[in-house]
Amino acid sequence: MAVADSGCGMDETMIENLFSPFFTSRKTGSGSGLGLSIVHRIVENHNGGIEVQSNTGDGTTFYIYLPVVAEPVAV
Structure with missing residues (x-):
């Protein structure tokens, strides 16, 4: 799945910290x-x-990859 925006984008420093808790x-x-x-x-x-x-x-694009599951999963 891809999620994109046409905003101002991010520099390398921001990308490196992007998934760190409390980084904004x-x-x-x-x-x-x-x-x-x-x-x-x-x-x-x-x-x-x-x-x-x-x-x-x-802008920025996030690509999210999830595995395909062959059998139903109990929720």
């Missing part, structure tokens, strides 16, 4: 910095992965 690019008090950290953990707990492509000024 917003002003103090404007976000907890937990959203992408939680998403990353959920995807990894389901044996998946996330890739990020971003350049400053070009």
